[in-house]
Amino acid sequence: MGSEALLFWVFGLVTVVASLLVIAQRNPVYSVLLLIASFAGLSGLYVLLDAPFTAVTQIVVYAGAILVLFLFVVMLLNAPHEDTEEDIARLKTINAATARLRSGPLLFGALLAIVFVVELLWALRRITSAGRFDPDAADAVSSVSAIGRVLFTEYQFAFEVTSVLIIVAMVGAVVLARREPAGKKS
Amino acid sequence: MFASFHAIVPMLCVTAAGFAAMVAEAFREKGEPMPIGPLGVVGLIGAAVSTALLWDRHATSFGVVTADNFGLFVTAILIVVGLLSLAISAPTVEREGLPRGEYYALMLFSLAGMMLMATATDLLVIFLALEVLSLAIYVLTGIRRDSQMGAEGAFKYFLLGGFSSAFFLYGIAFVYGLTGSTHLDRVGTLMAAQATSSGPLQILAVGLLLVGFAFKVSAVPFHMWTPDAYEAAPPAVTGFMSTGVKAAAFAAFVRVFLSALEPLIGGWSEIVWVLAAATMILGTVVGVAQTSIKRMLAYSSVAHGGYLLLALVSGNDTAKGAVLFYLLVYAVTNLGAFGIISVLETRDQANDRVTDYAGLWSTHPTLALMMTFFLLSLGGFPPMAGFIAKWYVFAAAIHAGYVWLAIIGVLTSVVSVFFYLRVIVMMYMSAPDADTRTTLPAVPQLAGAAIVISALIILYLGVLPTRVLEWAAASVSGII
Amino acid sequence: MIAVGIAFAVTMLGLSSLLGPRKPTPEKLAPYECGMPPVGDARERQSVKFYLVAMIFLLFDIEVAFLYPWAMALRDLGWAGYVQVLLFMLLLLAGYVYVWRKGVLDWGAEST
Numbered sequence: 001m002g003s004e005a006l007l008f009w010v011f012g013l014v015t016v017v018a019s020l021l022v023i024a025q026r027n028p029v030y031s032v033l034l035l036i037a038s039f040a041g042l043s044g045l046y047v048l049l050d051a052p053f054t055a056v057t058q059i060v061v062y063a064g065a066i067l068v069l070f071l072f073v074v075m076l077l078n079a080p081h082e083d084t085e086e087d088i089a090r091l092k093t094i095n096a097a098t099a100r101l102r103s104g105p106l107l108f109g110a111l112l113a114i115v116f117v118v119e120l121l122w123a124l125r126r127i128t129s130a131g132r133f134d135p136d137a138a139d140a141v142s143s144v145s146a147i148g149r150v151l152f153t154e155y156q157f158a159f160e161v162t163s164v165l166i167i168v169a170m171v172g173a174v175v176l177a178r179r180e181p182a183g184k185k186s
Numbered sequence: 187m188f189a190s191f192h193a194i195v196p197m198l199c200v201t202a203a204g205f206a207a208m209v210a211e212a213f214r215e216k217g218e219p220m221p222i223g224p225l226g227v228v229g230l231i232g233a234a235v236s237t238a239l240l241w242d243r244h245a246t247s248f249g250v251v252t253a254d255n256f257g258l259f260v261t262a263i264l265i266v267v268g269l270l271s272l273a274i275s276a277p278t279v280e281r282e283g284l285p286r287g288e289y290y291a292l293m294l295f296s297l298a299g300m301m302l303m304a305t306a307t308d309l310l311v312i313f314l315a316l317e318v319l320s321l322a323i324y325v326l327t328g329i330r331r332d333s334q335m336g337a338e339g340a341f342k343y344f345l346l347g348g349f350s351s352a353f354f355l356y357g358i359a360f361v362y363g364l365t366g367s368t369h370l371d372r373v374g375t376l377m378a379a380q381a382t383s384s385g386p387l388q389i390l391a392v393g394l395l396l397v398g399f400a401f402k403v404s405a406v407p408f409h410m411w412t413p414d415a416y417e418a419a420p421p422a423v424t425g426f427m428s429t430g431v432k433a434a435a436f437a438a439f440v441r442v443f444l445s446a447l448e449p450l451i452g453g454w455s456e457i458v459w460v461l462a463a464a465t466m467i468l469g470t471v472v473g474v475a476q477t478s479i480k481r482m483l484a485y486s487s488v489a490h491g492g493y494l495l496l497a498l499v500s501g502n503d504t505a506k507g508a509v510l511f512y513l514l515v516y517a518v519t520n521l522g523a524f525g526i527i528s529v530l531e532t533r534d535q536a537n538d539r540v541t542d543y544a545g546l547w548s549t550h551p552t553l554a555l556m557m558t559f560f561l562l563s564l565g566g567f568p569p570m571a572g573f574i575a576k577w578y579v580f581a582a583a584i585h586a587g588y589v590w591l592a593i594i595g596v597l598t599s600v601v602s603v604f605f606y607l608r609v610i611v612m613m614y615m616s617a618p619d620a621d622t623r624t625t626l627p628a629v630p631q632l633a634g635a636a637i638v639i640s641a642l643i644i645l646y647l648g649v650l651p652t653r654v655l656e657w658a659a660a661s662v663s664g665i666i
Numbered sequence: 667m668i669a670v671g672i673a674f675a676v677t678m679l680g681l682s683s684l685l686g687p688r689k690p691t692p693e694k695l696a697p698y699e700c701g702m703p704p705v706g707d708a709r710e711r712q713s714v715k716f717y718l719v720a721m722i723f724l725l726f727d728i729e730v731a732f733l734y735p736w737a738m739a740l741r742d743l744g745w746a747g748y749v750q751v752l753l754f755m756l757l758l759l760a761g762y763v764y765v766w767r768k769g770v771l772d773w774g775a776e777s778t
Contacts, residue, residue, distance in 0.1 A: 060731060061724075061728060061731055064727070065720070065723060065727040065728075072717045073717060076714060076716070076717050108410075119386075119393070123385075123386035123387050144734065144738040145735070145742070148736050148740075151735055152743050152751075153743075155310065156248060157194075157311060158250070158308070159754065160750065160754060161318065162754075163757040163758055164201060164295065164299075164318055165314060165317055165318050165321065166728060166729065167205075168292065168295050168321045169725055170721075170764070170765060171288050171295075171761075172321060172324070173722070174765065176325060176328060177714050177717055178285070208761075209764065211764070212763055212766075212767035
């Protein structure tokens, strides 16, 4: 029990610190790498929660595929650094309207995030009995074969819809990233 | 197993057409003409036939898709939206040299997602449907690769949309945490059992779902993406997304909030009240200041979302019927209006400022007349369908005791008439610019036909609405 | 034991970075590139092709993630599960054909 609690704190700390560093970095490549660290921490937390499949998916899909994609996008845009203060200042002088556009949604987003976090903390504090879940029921859906059984019986339709979603993403990616400019094709 | 397939047949037809379009595009040689648009029409006709056959059958597939009359009515609206959009899109695709297979495939996939969203009775399936339709529409918004504005609008839409989807998913997670199910009727019964202790988690779950829906129906304060995305997309796509997404999202909105989350109505009705009021007021007031017709219609779309929210908060059966009728009228009207914007656009000029429409009456008299119909209908003038739709919504609100909200609705629609009339005055009273006369292109036949048909539908629904209104009223009994 | 191991590693790394001598020269600070003097910046602009391939990889990666639970529950699910997975794979096969025919997977210079 003691080691489990220790591991929880270690993984939790890794996740939170890495996530904070993600937004504190000036260099987007470092941000992506820290995000991988954050996901690895999350994956450890999933293991502690007896959800090995989620943990593995977190590593394989998120840390593996999605963040590789992030890295490619960062390199594609060739933006080694985020805007420095000077850049922002220059932007402000050049185009005050753009700067206003940037700060409006930013403020709104920050406000929304704060409201959300406060509400979440409030809600979690009010819940005294954490045991709303039946532990046996949770156990029954956490093993990989149990996930398989639920996925292919109760959620079979959702599973098939996922394939259409993947196809849409595929077509979308090809359309948006195709090399010949629009108009050249017949 | 096969008997349970019936409820998904309409969207299956559309999805199959989408796949056919995609594969056809893959095997199309460069420059080879291929009738991919008509493929979509075939799929939609199949969907229409199956919708008609399913009417009153109450079929259920896999326990997560229910083809009740409410869902089928929205499916029918979506089929109309799809057919009109395909007709309006054809000239745009040719003119802009858009990748035609992908364009139609994405449009059809998105339509299938909308139909699924309107008929799904499981939160997870609703979420997947929402993602299918949104993803396709993000891409369609930015499909004009050479347009910088297109990329920007699509990007904004994508970021905010992805954000809202995350909220929605988080809400689903909380609902699952509370009830152990994502299925709407189980959620409903369990929520009703817990309703005595409407705790913070319930409020959080409802709030998160509400944010997700509010983004999709572009309710204030989650409307920021609307004008940019509407302006950036090709007008044919704007027409499609402003009507189709609204219909699908409101169908799911009504289904989730007025059935599964009905026990918590005391918790959310006031929030929706405020959202509705803010949406109506802001959409109208900001709409007045616009000089671009597309942006004006974007804010008008926001305001119309407010009227629909007004019906949602009323929550009685009249209101549900009013939502259906309103969605139909709004879909046809807005598609017609964007169809006109679409045919007046040229390869390198958007022609979407209000002043570009000066003297349209003398150059394109039919188009000017049609545009007048659409704008009057959007404003809610008596002979047009828009009047009946608004009248029903306000009646439902007053019936439910939301008199103040109805008053705000009436006042804002009076103000909104100002900006619709401004365009009309411009079209008839002003002389055309010497150079606009030459730049406005000729009207392609197919799109022209779609516009005329929209106008006829509006006139029909405005003069003889009883039959469709009865259908709409009959559809709402027994929503799950 | 784990705690001892972690503590040992941290101590060793900390000590070596604290006590180790440091004489940086430009050659030492330069990134190691097969022993050759480095050429240009590490962050060159990548072709959009890399992005597309990564995207396609991601999508098929998700597909594989779905196959794993199916494989684990294979016997319970029986033919019904097989049919579902087959349908899933067929739909994605259509996507694969599309991507192939569109030339996303071509890497030759002559492809257009």
